[in-house]
Amino acid sequence: MAQAQRSASTSVIVDAIRASGTVSRVGLTVTTGLTGATVSTVVRRLIDDGLVVETGRAESTGGKPRVLLELDPTARYAVGVHLDHASITCTVTDLAGTSVALSTHPGPGTRSPAEVLVETAAEVDRLVDEAGVDRSRVLGIGFVAPGPLTSDGGMHRTPPEMRAWTDYPITSELGRLTGLPVVLENDATASAIGEHWAGGTGTENSFAVLYMGTGLGAGLVLDGVAYRGSSGNAGEIGHTTLDLDGPVCWCGTRGCVEVLAGPAAVVAEARRSPDLAAAAGLSTGTSGSEPQPSVVSDLAAVARAAAAGHPGARDVLERSARYVAAAALTAVNLLDVRMLVLTGASLAAAGDIYLPAVRGVLASSLFARGAHPVDVRLSRTAATAPALGGAALVLQTHLVPAPGPLTSPGPLAPPRHGTPPGEPTPLST
Amino acid sequence: MAQAQRSASTSVIVDAIRASGTVSRVGLTVTTGLTGATVSTVVRRLIDDGLVVETGRAESTGGKPRVLLELDPTARYAVGVHLDHASITCTVTDLAGTSVALSTHPGPGTRSPAEVLVETAAEVDRLVDEAGVDRSRVLGIGFVAPGPLTSDGGMHRTPPEMRAWTDYPITSELGRLTGLPVVLENDATASAIGEHWAGGTGTENSFAVLYMGTGLGAGLVLDGVAYRGSSGNAGEIGHTTLDLDGPVCWCGTRGCVEVLAGPAAVVAEARRSPDLAAAAGLSTGTSGSEPQPSVVSDLAAVARAAAAGHPGARDVLERSARYVAAAALTAVNLLDVRMLVLTGASLAAAGDIYLPAVRGVLASSLFARGAHPVDVRLSRTAATAPALGGAALVLQTHLVPAPGPLTSPGPLAPPRHGTPPGEPTPLST
Incomplete structure (x- = not known):
């Protein structure tokens, strides 16, 4: 499980690059406390995976100029779907959490969950196409619904107006329809994460x-x-x-x-x-x-x-x-x-x-x-924060390994619900 | 800050030995995910510092028997003081969190905070002597009081019956009187930590x-x-x-x-x-x-x-x-x-x-x-859990470094209040 240490180093470095915007390898050793050798190894892998790009050189205080690194926001994408009684909001975000496609449709009303999920899968396809995103770069779907949720990937205690959704296997069904892994989160938690990613909570x-x-x-x-x-x-x-x-x-x-x-x-x-x-x-x-x-x-x-x-x-x-x-x-x-x-x-x-x-x-x-x-x-982003939070969760799930020994969970730990990602994670660990 | 990684390794290894009771170096690599080289280096330092002892050999599955390690509970001690309107409870615990001396006295009543702290300092001395503990092994005092507390090391919003304590500089005064670093914690949080250390919350x-x-x-x-x-x-x-x-x-x-x-x-x-x-x-x-x-x-x-x-x-x-x-x-x-x-x-x-x-x-x-x-x-330990929790906090503060990159905060993170420890921590980091 030296693997756990490598995963931890990777997540710390990804977070540091994201937070810095652009940063040199030397800068990363300073902000992360990792050795130069570790930073070099991990950055090489991130570049090979296409998540990080070299973007220019900074003047150094003496010595040769330093190569600057930044995340490539187009390297990976995630989908967020927010199901509410009143409306269904879908978004596609890039690796930086920026929305590149967004739609809002009327809520489920009297339609069955099966019908709504078929429509949702079609809407996800449409948005990914509309945004011109290479489908192989889409990591998965964060599905946001009113809580409380269950560990089986559905809603167990539904509010009265959404009784038809009780115990409906949302994550497995939507996963089957889209071929993407689906994680489930409740609307309030997803809103908190979405507010955070949208900058609404500052530091x-x-x-x-x-x-x-x-x-x-x-x-x-x-x-x-x-x-x-x-x-x-x-x-x-x-x-x-x-x-x-x-x-x-x-x-x-x-x-x-x-x-x-x-x-x-x-x-x-x-x-x-x-x-x-x-x-x-x-x-x-x-x-x-x-x-x-x-x-x-x-x-x-x-x-x-x-x-x-x-x-x-x-x-x-x-x-x-x-x-x-x-x-x-x-x-x-x-x-x-x-x-x-x-x-x-x-x-x-x-x-x-x-x-x-x-x-x-x-x-x-x-x-x-x-x-x-x-x-x-x-909130200034009340309508879109839950869907954005759902997409952010998918990015987190793939980029930040689960907490373990020597692992800082990062700013937002991965969710507990939903199907495990069906694809290998993009970062070799 | 490769130092941060060493501290993290040390705290992970100390926690793993405490949780295991006895464990071999190989066992530590399995439970912590650290490399054999890291485990060897950290364990050597813990043995040099007297916190860990070699305690025998286990049969190995082929190959030579493995040396078993355990914490030396007598290597370090901590004091917990619980001030309540009704009573003042003091305890001295060893490194494993076991109480080796305990006393309960009437609450402060109408005595001034200064008077109560002088008496408390004398009681701490008496208990340390009574337990036969080498004073140089006492890490500090965890002082437990009704919240809310302030970052200045005192009680700022006191309940009506303890108004005399408002803004009294508890940690600096008791530190001066005893020569020991003092950390402050509120009674409810200290109880939670004490219950945990006393085994009342299981896993x-x-x-x-x-x-x-x-x-x-x-x-x-x-x-x-x-x-x-x-x-x-x-x-x-x-x-x-x-x-x-x-x-x-x-x-x-x-x-x-x-x-x-x-x-x-x-x-x-x-x-x-x-x-x-x-x-x-x-x-x-x-x-x-x-x-x-x-x-x-x-x-x-x-x-x-x-x-x-x-x-x-x-x-x-x-x-x-x-x-x-x-x-x-x-x-x-x-x-x-x-x-x-x-x-x-x-x-x-x-x-x-x-x-x-x-x-x-x-x-x-x-x-x-x-x-x-x-x-x-x-609770089965309601009367003593707050004082025990105060002592446990001192042990945590000294044995577990503050959370940072690559640091798992351990089961219980150090408190935010109180004077920083006045002595070097016992673990070289």
């Missing part, structure tokens, strides 16, 4: 994202590593208890923030006011326990009504924001993070109400304002 | 401890690493919001589990019933916002009354347990851990009420019972 290495789409979840990056928990289901902030005697949630306990104040609760409350429902343009045909057609678009309609000055709409959202902020405070107190990013389609639509509410509650707490302020910010 | 590498002494906190070990958060104050589960319109907590927000149902709230509620107060033997002189003399001993008295069949005492504790269980569920949903250990003096005293309450709530939740059961257990 912060411990942060949480509060993800509100159809449901409510948190993505956690702790001490630089995406934290997934013992079964890959960490971050279930939607099931933070806020009222011990509150209504029963679909998770089985009472008074969760999701049942009290999540998007479906907001829309249901808005629908109970005929005046507000009419002003926002909500359908009034269904109510009670029936799944709603698109919670996300209905919540966005309520947010538009609030922005247009409808006081009832504002009240409904502010009530929700008060609960969501309390759950955010609990998470920040438990995790001691310096940054919280609000993301997901619902928070993107109503951020002007949720952002000040969360900031206000965090500012009122000794802990949150004590040792350091908590930077609460709205 | 589980992600777990939380719910610590209830005078206050309420959580210690988190995630993916094998003690998680402290960005300012060392992770785990503030006591300030989980459970009632948005509840009473104001000393932390600045409303309806925290600590103000609703923490030990002080339990004792205050018990004291409001003259019958219960008399049955439990509580003093009735003070009430309201005044700090109580010893919340922990009063809570233990209520627990004894409940065990003796006083229905009011049982009601008071069960009401508290219901809130504490809801906070535990929120933490488990967010962190996705498979194990929760209930510890601290208050939970040790009333575990027969809190344990079934926490188990019941976790069993009612889809998430907690979904992908895997959550093993909720009562």
Whole structure:
């Protein structure tokens, strides 16, 4: 297992080149602490594999000019697919994590999972072609879905509006349809990774994202590593208890923030006011326990009504924001993070109400304002961060070996779910 | 910084020998993945430093018998001091983390921090002498106190009954008095580390401890690493919001589990019933916002009354347990851990009420019972785990280098607080 050491050296060097943009071999020995011999060997292999290119020479302080190295972003590609009740977003990214093709289509609605995956496979093919990407350079697909997920590569505990997906073997089916390895990640964690790759979290290495789409979840990056928990289901902030005697949630306990104040609760409350429902343009045909057609678009309609000055709409959202902020405070107190990013389609639509509410509650707490302020910010890439995060996971899985002795897991460790890559990894280890 | 690689190899080898009990050099190459040459070099240095001894020979499968290595537990020692409002516990442990001397004294009461630290320094001297430990082998002191702590080596946000300690420079003062380096850790995190070293968490590498002494906190070990958060104050589960319109907590927000149902709230509620107060033997002189003399001993008295069949005492504790269980569920949903250990003096005293309450709530939740059961257990070493964890931190700090490139942080990373060790580390790196 000196192999583990070589893999570790490779991942450290790839990360260092990516972080530097361009860097010389000597620069790599300085930033990585590896010997010149190790750096030379690993860089030679990366050049042979086409991942790194020599790109020019830098003036040196005496002696001969140094050859500069950089990643070749076109050497490998990855696909990210984000399945939400409201929409399906696909992206193709290059090795640097930059999106080279992107599409958004309506959510699954009443179509079967099998039908949706056939369409998704066709859309992946179309995007790869559209981007002019050599298919042999596509490493795999990161499939992003609402959690909780299972180690069998599917969704086991589905929210009510996605019951048809329960235990459907997403990774094996999509893998079969596309011939690509598929890894699975939940939307909140993928958002956190996507925000990080898109630069939305700057240099912060411990942060949480509060993800509100159809449901409510948190993505956690702790001490630089995406934290997934013992079964890959960490971050279930939607099931933070806020009222011990509150209504029963679909998770089985009472008074969760999701049942009290999540998007479906907001829309249901808005629908109970005929005046507000009419002003926002909500359908009034269904109510009670029936799944709603698109919670996300209905919540966005309520947010538009609030922005247009409808006081009832504002009240409904502010009530929700008060609960969501309390759950955010609990998470920040438990995790001691310096940054919280609000993301997901619902928070993107109503951020002007949720952002000040969360900031206000965090500012009122000794802990949150004590040792350091908590930077609460709205995502600028809420719509695309989950799909981008899915693609980034594929790159990570292939470029960074699994943690082991002498291995730093790198900024974002590989995911636990999904089929193992069906092809040899591009880096010889 | 090839030094970083040598340090990493040293820590990996020390951990492997500790985990194996006895192991040969060849065995170390297998378990660590390091080359035979690296293992030989590092082991030679560890033997020269006296940390590792050759202890016999094992039959080999053909060829000559292999020399077995083990840690010399008497090679180095560490001190753990646990300061709580109710008591001060000191321990001296050997290199294997086994306690070789232990004492418990009354808490600080009305004595000044300066006075308490002078007494503590004398007690440390006495214990080191009593155990017959060569003082030059004592690496330092791990000082454990209620959080939140500061990076200056003191307590900044103190609970009401320990206000005199606010911003008192604990680490520098105790360091001056003893001549030993002092690191600071909060009680809940130290408990988690102590439980781990004492074997109370088995092979589980992600777990939380719910610590209830005078206050309420959580210690988190995630993916094998003690998680402290960005300012060392992770785990503030006591300030989980459970009632948005509840009473104001000393932390600045409303309806925290600590103000609703923490030990002080339990004792205050018990004291409001003259019958219960008399049955439990509580003093009735003070009430309201005044700090109580010893919340922990009063809570233990209520627990004894409940065990003796006083229905009011049982009601008071069960009401508290219901809130504490809801906070535990929120933490488990967010962190996705498979194990929760209930510890601290208050939970040790009333575990027969809190344990079934926490188990019941976790069993009612889809998430907690979904992908895997959550093993909720009562600590068997609640009284000593924090001090033991403090000593273990000192051993970790000296034996495991800080995380860096190519460094696995080991099972428990060194703490962020406190003065840097004043002596050279025992391992040449």
